[in-house]
Amino acid sequence: MLTLTLILFPIIAGLLTLASKGENAKTIASAAAFIELALGAYTYFSFVPDASTQFGLSYDWIHAAGVKFSIGIDGISLILVCLTTLMVPFIIVSTFNSNYTNANNLYALILFMQAALVGVFTAKDGFLFYFFFEAALIPVYFIAAIWGGENKIKVTLKFFIFTMFGSLFMLLALVYLYMKTPGEIHTSDITALYEVGQNLNPSQQGYIFWAFFIAFAIKMPLFPFHTWQPDTYVEAPAPATMLLSGIMLKMGTYGLIRILLPIVPAGVQAWGLTAIILSVIGIVYGSIIAIQQKDMKRLIAYSSFAHVGLMSAGIFSRTLDGLQGSLIQMLAHGINVIGLFFIVEIIQQRTKSRELARLGGITQTTPNLTVYFIIIMLGSVALPLTNGFVGEFLLLKGVYEYNVWIGAVAGITIILGAVYMLRLVQKSMFGITSRITEGFQDLTFSEKAVLFPIAFLVIALGIAPNAFLHITEPAVSQLLTIITK
Template identity: 65%
Template sequence: MLTLFLVLFPVVAAAAVLLSTNATAKTTALVGAIGELLIAGLAFFTFAANDQYQFGFDYAWFEAAANGTGGVRLSGAIDGISLLPVVLTGLVTPLIILSTFKQTYARPTSFYALILFMQAALMGVFVARDGFLFYFFFEAALIPIYFLAAMWGGENRIAVTFKFFVYTIFGSLLMLVALVYLYRQTPLVNGVHSAAIADFYALNLPAKAQGWVFWAFFIAFAVKMPLFPFHTWQPDTYVESPTPATMLLAGIMLKMGVYGLIRLILPVVPEGVNIWGSTAMIMAVIGIVYGAIIAIRQRDMKRLIAYSSFSHVGLMAAGVFSRSEMGLQGALIQMLAHGINVVGLFFIAELILQRTGTRQLDQLGGITRNTPRLTVYFLIILLGSVALPLTNGFVGEFLLLAGVYGYNHYIGLAAGLTIIFGAVYMLRMYQKSMFGQPAPRTAAFADLAGSDSYVLLILCVFVFWMGLYPASFLKLTEPAVLNLMQFIK
């Protein structure tokens, strides 16, 4: 039942926000998000390190009919594969809300309620055990982020969000077709097919069918992450969206795609992965290198971080398609690490924009002279992003690169360029913005205080926790990963 509370509590909190006043909306939202964090924390600290689903719920959704339809259930639970995305969603959402406490948004009740509705949908994706329930939440997460971007975004928000909507709806339609096909292939039990994801694992589909199901799923997930060449919606959407929405997109929403690769593609269509996995791997590695090179050329901090995220998610996908224990473990822990780091980086870019009126690197400089707290927090999160040993990014990238290198030495070497390129564009961003002579816009830049400082401090604690004691996370995911490996050929 704990899992059901994870999904329903943000909905109740969102309703409370809608009923609150404009003056109390953000406080009400923060209290609700902290309540959700406590539930996620309870799941994390009481989770038994085994390969079983825990804290589950299971109710009939569509009643079975005499003609053999039905068998769709409201079924959810947490295992080692879903645990870290659940923790990430519970942790990052209150920090995103807290990061807005010194800002004012129009229609705050709607703004903060949409954030909480999205949190509920994201939780639903990560805990769903029924294929159609997974699809329902996968689509439900699109609605709040669409309105957040379209109503509170920049000047080009309408065109950009329309492109994002079309891309994701197209991919999701393919996934729905694949789910209906899989549902119809499950054996009849008491005259009813099953949509349980576990029953999809037991199917032994022909190789040709597995091939097209692979692509139907892969395109849907590749758009969400995004992977090359399905990424063209991402940079503009990240830049035009309000920063809290960008944090949700990059910090959590793209993890739905990586999670889908692990949960559905690898175990459901293993022969399809055998046939097309190398193609997907090459696409992922192209994205790693391409995204990093484009990031080096950026002058806008937010756009630079957007391309950085695009490059990093390519490495996660490559690790998944290595079909190795190290690759899968690396993808899971890197989902958490990347979410923490990218939320911190986008928040810092927003702080700089608020205080200087620009994110252009050639108009910044010298910020570090008056900002010891920001200087240290920014550096810690940046070093986590470039995978410095003893930080959170190192653990995931080491496991991912080891998995990809074991798959193919040359592809592993190409993927390893992410470490070099990442250091180039991240350290360049830090140098251009923080060091040198103060620019006219940065001369009076004040240091962090209050809620701004709390957000970055909490993120930095997790940077070091994951880097110094990764076993506290990996030991919880390992049994489920080993169990999943039996379905991978």
């Protein structure tokens, strides 16, 4: 029931928020999000760190088709459930200084999306996974299309078409595997799909590999499926950008781990090198483009694209370190990128600009913002004792174990990442005060309420990464056994 509560509670709260008006909507949404955070914390502390699926629930959903509403949490799921329940409250609080028309609709859509995200990370049935995977797209599409920037309709339509196109491939793969399950009534249970997929010949596994890979690569996104991402991140309002970059893209990396690797191990064996090469190209390409950006939001969008490439490379290395690193990096990246996009939103609200050339000198009047910005930036460049270091170290180690030369190229991300992030901070915060940054006001209480916990997590996870690594390791080790058997 605990897993079901994590899914249903945001839906109920979202409906209440939808029916409310004004400040009541904000109060209900934020209270509901923090209650969901408490439920997530209870789940974390109640979880027994082994390879089993816990807090499970299963009942017939479409009995005649053998489709079940089957949910549960293992170590791999838990880290992403924690990310979702942890960050949504701060995304909601980050909107408190902004004026959105029909704010009750915005907050309701955020809560609906939270429910769908938890559903993705806890689904134990293939079609249920697909259902939540698609359901998460709808709220963020409307958030971006209604409250986005000048080109919101064009950009969000492109985003919607890209993701729907990728999901079609996943649906075809799931239907094919489903039809291969034995018995008069087929099943879409994920463990049954594992067995079916592994019994396919290498050629069939190759086709299934590409069907799933395209779906997840678009969602993350990976090179060359990334063209929707920068424009969507820039045009979307801050809450949508935070949801997309901080949590939603993890549906793709999670799908690689939960669906692709164990279903078609022979397909991964045949095409994994190609996937890693595409991932590493994305790391270098995204980093170089980020260095050249003049818009703060677009710079962070490309930095996120580069980070995802490293996560993907670690996953396809099929090593314990690579998979462990990808999971802890999903958590760290979600925390860091939400913090960075919120800081950009603060600067834009006060100066009406995100152009680096027009900014500067902000540090002279903002000691609090400066400290939080630097801490989050250092986490993003993976400074030792920050949250980004642990995941990036394990990821690079895993890729290095897979192939020394690919690992060396992927390691360039350390240098390039430092270049574009230090440039971001230096150009926006230091130097001479410009006309639009004169009298820049420091953080308000609600802004500190978002950035302080994020900065704390940057340091805390860097000092004590085993708080999550010991939870994910049994499930990851079992997954590797399934892949290599």
